[in-house]
Amino acid sequence: MPTILFYLFAILMIAGGVCVVALKNPVSSAMGMIGSFIGLAALLIGLNAYFVGTLQVLVYAGAIMVLFIFIIMLLDLKKEENKEFSASSIAAGVIIPLLFILITIPVYQSVSNDFSKLDKKALVTAEADLPLSEAPKGSIIRTKLKVGELADVNLIGQKLFTEYNFPLQVVGVLLLVATVGCVTLSKKLHGDEPDANPDQRMAKTIAKSSSIPAVVQPVTDTENPEVINSTTSKDESVTEAAVQPKPGTPEITLPLNAKNDEKLGVIYDSRPDDADDLFLINGVGPIIEDKLNGFGVYTFKQIADWSPEVVSQFDDLLSFKGRIERDNWTAQATEFHANKSI
């Protein structure tokens, strides 16, 4: 391969690889990966490995990368994008690969031999040297080699179905197992899956059947604050919903360990018994749940009651740049809370 073409494709390959690591959007990463694989395939073809090079484009740049892009598009990953890489991981990510390159330097020094030419003359001599056991007289391999063509596919096929026949069968079984594994993994599990989806679906159906809010609202409106105070803590969460909007009276329904903060709404001093799994809210991960608990936020009810001012307050505290509003936590929390109190 002429050196200039080699460098062109090598740089395409390396630039694609750098794009994969450096770009934050997973789709851009996948595109960089495709460019990298095309450069790699060109290098393989430059090494007279035509079959492997074609396979590289077909399987890697084609099938595998399409599968990757398909999954990236399928999962909504927008909110993962704006995460910064931590300095320590960048340091480790630079030093360890550099050490690896240092280790490989002796290898580069020890192999300095150039490739011997595979021109017509060399191929004709190779045909003469080829043992009869590998290619019988008059076979395609021999006829192609005689006219100076490298019968790449034929030679690989010859090897694959004689010497490597058993591994080929094993790989067939492996692909079958992978297929079965994919089907099993993609199957919907019922009952034993710790899945947020069933809850959300239930919450949605409850929200859709408009009779529920209609039932909750009148009961709480007619309720007397004194009566509410005497109700058990289980009912409290329901009755609290209606009392909360009225200014001046919210303290009455609050549990003992809670207080009404001016800036942050209702907050708990300690973990209440009816604390909810806040990570069910789309946009709240386990880490953010811990942070919210640190601020005294434990239940969906609290988040559902957040006023726009409280939302912006938490937005600043968690340095979110508007994510609470974007993911609409209050509406989600209202749904979850309605689902819980039914």
Place this chain on the structure above:
Amino acid sequence: MATASLTEYLFFSGLLFAIGLAGVIIRRNIIVIFMCLEMMLAAASLTLVAFSRANLVNGLPDYDGQMLVFFIITVAAAEVAVGLAIIVALYRARKTISTDDLTSLKN
């Protein structure tokens, strides 16, 4: 016409492998980590093919190396299918694919 030497091929495949390794360490998105793993496999394939071309057997490339690449590509395809199925199942259960948030085994 001048041709690239074996050292140059090895150097660039080593570089691609190092970039893939850096990606696995730096990135937090599990899909991108998976892509970087594939890149490392592909870089190893380039090394194998370069050596297969350099060490001629009876004047022809040593096809044993290319057979290994053939099997690597097949296994990688199966691996990607299963791996992405796991990632989708993980996302369904946890609503995240960031390795920072997937720490439930720590407790």
